[in-house]
Amino acid sequence: MLANTEALFQAVTQLSQPITLLLLVLGIVIGLIIGILPGLGPPIAIALALPFTFYLDPVPSIILLLGIYSAAIYGGSISAIAVGIPGTGAAIATVQDGHKMFSAGRGGEALGFSLTGSIFGGLVSVVCLAFIAPLLAEFAVRFGPRENLAISVFGLMVVVRVAGQSLSKGLLMGALGLFLTTWGLDELNGTERYTFGSYHLYEGLPLVPFLVGLFAMSEVFISAERAHHKIQFNQSSLKVKLPGWSTLMKMKDVLLRSSLIGTVIGIIPGEGAAVGAFFAYSEAKRRSKKPEAFGTGIPEGIVAPETANNATVGGALVPTLTLGVPGSPAAAVLLGALIIQGLSPGTQLFVEHPDLMYAIFIGLFAINILMIFIGLVAIRFAARLIMVPTSVIVPTVMLLSFVGVYSVSNSFFNVGVMLGAGILGYVVRKLGYSIAPLSIGFVLGPILENSLRQSLTLADGSVQEFFNTPIGLTIYAALALTILWGPVSGRFKRRQIS
Amino acid sequence: MSCGTIPGVAIIPVSWSGLRTDMLTQRLSNIVFALVIVAAAVWFAIEAQGFKAAGLLASSGLPSKFFPQLTLGFIILCAIVVIALYGTKKYAGSDVASTVYKNATEARQGLAVLAVAVASYIIWSKFGFIIMAVLMGPLCLVAMGIRSPKIYIVVLLLTGFVYVVFTQLLNIRLV
Numbered sequence: 001m002l003a004n005t006e007a008l009f010q011a012v013t014q015l016s017q018p019i020t021l022l023l024l025v026l027g028i029v030i031g032l033i034i035g036i037l038p039g040l041g042p043p044i045a046i047a048l049a050l051p052f053t054f055y056l057d058p059v060p061s062i063i064l065l066l067g068i069y070s071a072a073i074y075g076g077s078i079s080a081i082a083v084g085i086p087g088t089g090a091a092i093a094t095v096q097d098g099h100k101m102f103s104a105g106r107g108g109e110a111l112g113f114s115l116t117g118s119i120f121g122g123l124v125s126v127v128c129l130a131f132i133a134p135l136l137a138e139f140a141v142r143f144g145p146r147e148n149l150a151i152s153v154f155g156l157m158v159v160v161r162v163a164g165q166s167l168s169k170g171l172l173m174g175a176l177g178l179f180l181t182t183w184g185l186d187e188l189n190g191t192e193r194y195t196f197g198s199y200h201l202y203e204g205l206p207l208v209p210f211l212v213g214l215f216a217m218s219e220v221f222i223s224a225e226r227a228h229h230k231i232q233f234n235q236s237s238l239k240v241k242l243p244g245w246s247t248l249m250k251m252k253d254v255l256l257r258s259s260l261i262g263t264v265i266g267i268i269p270g271e272g273a274a275v276g277a278f279f280a281y282s283e284a285k286r287r288s289k290k291p292e293a294f295g296t297g298i299p300e301g302i303v304a305p306e307t308a309n310n311a312t313v314g315g316a317l318v319p320t321l322t323l324g325v326p327g328s329p330a331a332a333v334l335l336g337a338l339i340i341q342g343l344s345p346g347t348q349l350f351v352e353h354p355d356l357m358y359a360i361f362i363g364l365f366a367i368n369i370l371m372i373f374i375g376l377v378a379i380r381f382a383a384r385l386i387m388v389p390t391s392v393i394v395p396t397v398m399l400l401s402f403v404g405v406y407s408v409s410n411s412f413f414n415v416g417v418m419l420g421a422g423i424l425g426y427v428v429r430k431l432g433y434s435i436a437p438l439s440i441g442f443v444l445g446p447i448l449e450n451s452l453r454q455s456l457t458l459a460d461g462s463v464q465e466f467f468n469t470p471i472g473l474t475i476y477a478a479l480a481l482t483i484l485w486g487p488v489s490g491r492f493k494r495r496q497i498s
Numbered sequence: 499m500s501c502g503t504i505p506g507v508a509i510i511p512v513s514w515s516g517l518r519t520d521m522l523t524q525r526l527s528n529i530v531f532a533l534v535i536v537a538a539a540v541w542f543a544i545e546a547q548g549f550k551a552a553g554l555l556a557s558s559g560l561p562s563k564f565f566p567q568l569t570l571g572f573i574i575l576c577a578i579v580v581i582a583l584y585g586t587k588k589y590a591g592s593d594v595a596s597t598v599y600k601n602a603t604e605a606r607q608g609l610a611v612l613a614v615a616v617a618s619y620i621i622w623s624k625f626g627f628i629i630m631a632v633l634m635g636p637l638c639l640v641a642m643g644i645r646s647p648k649i650y651i652v653v654l655l656l657t658g659f660v661y662v663v664f665t666q667l668l669n670i671r672l673v
Binding site for chain 1: 524527528531535542545546549550560562563564565566569570572573576577579580583598599603604605607608610611612614615616618619622623630631634635638639641642643644649652653656657660664668670671672
């Protein structure tokens with residue numbers, strides 16, 4: 001794929017279509033708006049836009065969603081800095097220093113650092129994505145059912161491990177997501193499973209309504225609980241001051257290190273933008289000559305998490321595109337968009353649609369460049385967006401979800417599924433469960449079931465044969481190490497302390 | 499009214515004059531939820547026993563019930579672990595003492611908006627989109643206890659905007 005100039009030309013042609021360019025800009029604007037609004041994060045933003053992709057070709061639809069994804073992560077930092085309420089989970093680490101700088105009357109500088117860091121991290125991760133993804137895809141050509149099973153189990157387990165405090169709750173949600181994909185006709189032999197006599201369920205629970213319900217509707221119900229919370233802040237500090245060249249040079253180590261941390265953490269399924277941001281923040285603090293200054297409102301405390309959280313976007317796309325294993329809940333929704341377009345994420349995507357792959361790489365690069373200009377304009381309107389009452393957001397998002405999901409196939413059944421998923425999401429979130437394993441289990445379910453059944457058939461009852469795959473064994477070993485690392489490092493730390 | 503046998507489960511007098519959110523402790527709610535999950539999983543597992551493949555494909559590969567029953571077994575196992583964890587006093591999850599809702603207002607608003615969503619679905623299927631769209635916004639605002647007329651007007655304007663975008667720009671028939 002690396003030397004496919006024809007595909008590269010096709011990608012550039014598709015990207016330069018007016019509709020694609022328009023959607024690229026629109027995606028950034030929508031992402032910024034939703035990112036700035038506290039409570040609504042990238043998965044919700046992408047889920048709400050997902051129904052629209054039914055009417056678009058693959059390249060424009062993926063570009064729209066990538067624009068939303070990148071911009072929503074950056075947008076979260078604006079409300080984090082201005083009001084101390086992170087618009088997204090990815091911006092939680094930014095609050096500490098960002099809001100302190102803002103409160104000290106240096107809001108413009110803080111916003112400038114967050115914008116610069118986000119763009120830099122995004123660009124570095126796109127370059128990494130463009131180099132790593134084709135290599136990984138070439139390697140993944142060797143994958144058969146047993147390897148696919150191993151990688152799906154790895155993806156799901158890692159998400160379960162990092163989502164929430166309780167492993168048993170995470171596992172329960174992951175298994176529930178997998179179980180819900182078994183509804184409908186069995187792909188292998190046509191058996192009806194949990195169709196309850198309804199032809200609507202022959203194809204199983206539809207992906208888009210389920211994800212919109214799980215992310216957007218559950219958030220609507222939770223946001224309704226705090227409809228009367230008021231936000232107050234000093235709007236005069238919302239003027240961006242971009243850092244100069246000399247300032248950036250002083251921070252080049254933080255920028256580069258955080259970009260790489262974000263990209264690598266993005267590649268690991270489940271780790272996500274929030275983990276990347278915190279990791280980069282703690283690394284910047286650990287390596288700083290003045291670690292005690294972190295948390296008091298210093299530029300490094302903004303640059304490190306903001307660079308890393310945007311770098312996770314490109315990283316998360318590596319396993320999503322090459323292996324079909326989503327790196328984060330937002331990537332899971334993005335994976336759904338590819339499936340809607342009739343594309344099978346994985347190695348075949350690189351072989352059959354190299355133009356789409358190039359379009360994604362170039363498009364994501366363009367998104368990050370354009371985000372500088374659109375971001376500068378958006379910050380001027382940020383004050384108005386942050387002040388939008390939750391009571392206005394709740395009915396609007398609810399109506400958008402209803403209409404968007406209905407419009408996918410003019411079906412009330414879809415709306416019903418969305419509502420059911422929303423109620424399920426609301427209940428489990430209230431009880432302290434994470435919906436990330438549920439969503440990723442739901443996306444990975446069909447791959448996992450098919451590869452498990454094929455693997456068991458191939459093994460013909462032999463356990464040895466089932467695990468007789470070097471790649472699969474390596475993946476299982478990596479999974480075991482990942483799971484054991486937490487308790488082992490914890491015990492090691494306790495010993496050191498005692 | 500006071501009773502209670504499960505350690506740590508606070509049984510609180512129920513009052514219909516106002517929601518008592520302290521009656522919904524995380525411990526009690528999680529145990530009840532996990533029990534419901536176990537019961538549902540058992541029912542689904544029994545249902546899976548009746549899966550029948552059609553014609554020639556009936557004997558190909560593993561039976562269709564295999565994967566659902568595998569995941570259901572795992573779900574039951576996890577739910578039992580959750581029950582056991584919340585049943586023990588020293589659960590490290592540390593949310594045992596907290597409640598599902600912070601206060602009655604939050605509970606009322608969240609649940610009322612959920613009820614509005616369900617009602618909107620029914621209204622749409624029975625009376626059509628326009629009536630549902632016009633009612634959904636104001637009903638949500640009433641459910642959240644919003645009194646400002648300005649917000650009602652903004653929400654209705656946004657409803658009109660969404661309707662125009664979908665019907666005029668995207669040519670979707672909303673009936």
